[in-house]
Structure formats: C-alpha cells, structure tokens
Amino acid sequence: MFSTRPLRMQASRPFAFPTPKEGQSAHTISQRLRTLKRVPPELIPLGIVLGVAVGAAAYSSIRKLTTDKTLRLYRNKPEDREH
Numbered sequence: 001m002f003s004t005r006p007l008r009m010q011a012s013r014p015f016a017f018p019t020p021k022e023g024q025s026a027h028t029i030s031q032r033l034r035t036l037k038r039v040p041p042e043l044i045p046l047g048i049v050l051g052v053a054v055g056a057a058a059y060s061s062i063r064k065l066t067t068d069k070t071l072r073l074y075r076n077k078p079e080d081r082e083h
Contacts, residue, residue, distance in 0.1 A: 039047075065071065
C-alpha cells in the first residue's frame with residue numbers, strides 16, 4: 001500500500017553515535033560524568049540491580065573454578081585413558 005515508506009527510512013547510527021560538535025573528539029572523565037545527569041532517575045535502580053547481579057555471577061563463577069576439585073582442567077593423556 002505504501003511502497004515508498006521503506007525508502008524514506010534513515011539509518012539510526014547517527015542518532016546512536018552523533019558526530020562531535022567541536023573539533024576535539026576526546027572526552028575527559030569529568031565530561032563523561034556530566035553525561036550521567038542525562039540518565040533518567042528511573043533507570044538508576046535497574047543499573048544497581050544489574051551491577052549486583054553481574055558481580056554475583058562473576059564471584060560465583062570464579063569461586064566455582066577455584067574451589068571445585070572435580071573440574072577437569074586438562075585433557076586426559078591417551079596413555080592415562082582406560083580402554
């Protein structure tokens with residue numbers, strides 16, 4: 001019905017990564033921290049929960065890899081295998 005509508009679609013990349021307005025493209029830490037003020041306050045608890053979940057997953061995985069004695073860390077040598 002509207003065959004020309006897909007032709008008018010624009011790429012979303014310029015919106016996700018806008019070109020720098022000034023000649024200097026490098027950002028300092030303070031400039032990046034100022035952009036945190038643009039984050040909606042509703043997303044801050046979500047970020048905290050995700051951060052805790054990723055931290056707990058990393059801790060759990062590292063603890064499992066370091067304490068579990070039944071994990072095979074290396075392949076068995078052919079002469080050690082039982083046939």
